[in-house]
Amino acid sequence: MAQRRRGAALEKALLDAAWDELTESGYARFTMDAVVKRAGTSPPVLYRRWPDRDELVRATIVHVLSESRPAVPDTGSLREDVLTLMREIATAHVQLVTVMYAHLASYYRETGRNPSDLFDPVTTGRAAALDTLFERAVERGEVRPELLTERIKTLPFVLLRHEILSTFAEVPEHVLEEIVDTVFLPLVR
Incomplete structure (x- = not known):
């Protein structure tokens, strides 16, 4: 007999x-009943x-973003730290990026939210992770701190997201290196 789930496990x-329902069916066909059935529980438990x-949907995205947060690399160089992080996103997180932006388009329209509303940096820990990466680069003297605006810090990842959404596939290494070497690093040095 299966053990009853409670609390955090439930x-x-x-x-x-x-999440499984969203990735398989998309937002348009996403229902509370389908989640109840998939989870093997009852409607009151979910509601x-x-x-x-x-x-x-919002709670699901925050949950997935929190669980899928890559470890902050510490390779000893900003270039390699950013590339390491981008490599993981460009391979392991293609489905996440695709669902977040392409499959949830109608969610954003219906609710008036946008993808950045779901990237709650406090809840997911993503902002603190990037700040750590850039603080190390400043301490090593690799970048000028006054050049590290929020937009500049996120630029390589925005360009990576664009690549993923343009192809819905893993991003090749030469594209990652081009983003870092010809666009990002010249802006912070």
């Missing part, structure tokens, strides 16, 4: 089921936590 199972599908 919430994780519900959010994982919601006690999230009153509607939009709140469930």
Whole structure:
């Protein structure tokens, strides 16, 4: 007999089921009933936590972003740190980026939210991770801190996202190196 899930284990199972439903069916066909069935639970269990599908989608995305956050590399150079992070995103996170931007387009239209609303840096820890990476580069004297605006710090990752959404495929190494070497690093040195 299966053991009854409770607390954090139950919430994780519900959010994982919601993610699976989103990736397989898309937002247009995403229903609370489908998540209940996929999670093997009852509607009250799901509705006690999230009153509607939009709140469930938001919680699911925050959950997935938190769980999928890559480790902050520490290679000893900003170039290699950024490339290491981009390589992981460009290979292991193509599905995540695709779902976040392409499959959830109707979610953004219906709710008035946008993808950046879901990238809550406090909840996901993404901002702190990037700040650590850049603080190390400043300490090593690789970059001028006054040049590290928020837009500049995110630029390589925005360009990477563009590449993924242009092809829906893994991004080749030479493209990653071009982004870092010809666009990003000249802006911070």
